[in-house]
Amino acid sequence: MAKYQKNEADLAALKAVLGENLKEDEPIARHTSWRIGGPADYFLRATDEAELVVLLKTCRSRNIPFLIIGNGSNMLVADKGWRGMVVENRLDAFTVNDLGDGRCLLKAGSGALLGALSRRIAKLGWSGFEFAATIPGSVGGGIVSNAGAHGGDFSKVLRRVAVANANGELDILPAEKLELSYRDSRWREQVGNNKVPLGNLGNELILWAEFELQQGDPAAIKQHIDEMTDWRRKNQPQEPSGGSVFKNPPAPFGSAGSLIEKAGLKGHVIGGAQISPRHANFIINLGEAKAQDVIDLINLARKTVKEQFGADIEPEVEMLGEFD
């Protein structure tokens, strides 16, 4: 498929839908946790579900490649950026339906940020979502990778999601249909513009999600969240990063971080990026890192670990946009 090129006709069509909310040539680095990523041809910070669905249909009908970003904490975006439309999702409203039997159903917009949502739910005395408090992502991004921490993950509490497909048709999917497993879901099959020329338009867009939670003691839940937050601060790098870069390989190899450390790569620098001296499965941005610096470190780590230990370590983060 030919590379997409920004053009006046598409710009006019997008302006007709989005008006002044449409931005051009927005640096994606402003919207990723790595602080890396070149410009998006067209950009929207979405706060309105109806507007987002109309935008999806417009992009589909005009073959404009579409990328949705939650909190940009699980993606490496190319230095050349994204040709087409990028949406930062801030559909973050939530409601709690008390079932009256010690359980509730939490319905949250897919753009809700996990830390803030988790703390607000904790204050209301609902337990089960604490695991997400220290994951710097959104509800939508969390479902895509079945994010998890401290023994919890999305598959344990998610009941159903509402999605819009590329034609703008809405559907409700029960959690059993989402193929949630270790850092994986039905969305991960196709992500990345290498496999899907129209970006995320090959997949459904998650609009909201419903979780089943249990009644708990607000003070105890808060204490648990505070302890997990402290643990992160002490054990993980605080510089801009994409979190764990590699999935852990299957037994008997041990964690990806320990393999990279044993291979002697902890602290290794390429350009403006470094394998964190604190945690070898993190690559940090020292200030001016390029996506290519990170790619070079990823390739070096994979090659060295394979040569020294025979283990294949697969990236957990997604590479998106216009790489050479």
Ligand SMILES: Cc1cc2nc3c(=O)[nH]c(=O)nc-3n(C[C@H](O)[C@H](O)[C@H](O)COP(=O)(O)OP(=O)(O)OC[C@H]3O[C@@H](n4cnc5c(N)ncnc54)[C@H](O)[C@@H]3O)c2cc1C
């Ligand atoms: C410091 C740090 C610590 C981390 N710790 C953890 C951890 O403990 N556990 C863990 O699992 N992960 C962790 N991560 C990784 C990351 O935070 C999670 O994967 C998170 O759930 C990603 O959410 P996001 O909104 O940032 O996704 P994004 O990076 O914005 O998006 C990821 C993918 O999901 C797609 N997507 C996003 N929203 C939608 C939607 N509404 N509909 C359809 N597709 C969508 C995007 O297009 C992209 O393909 C960490 C990351 C960092 C930077």
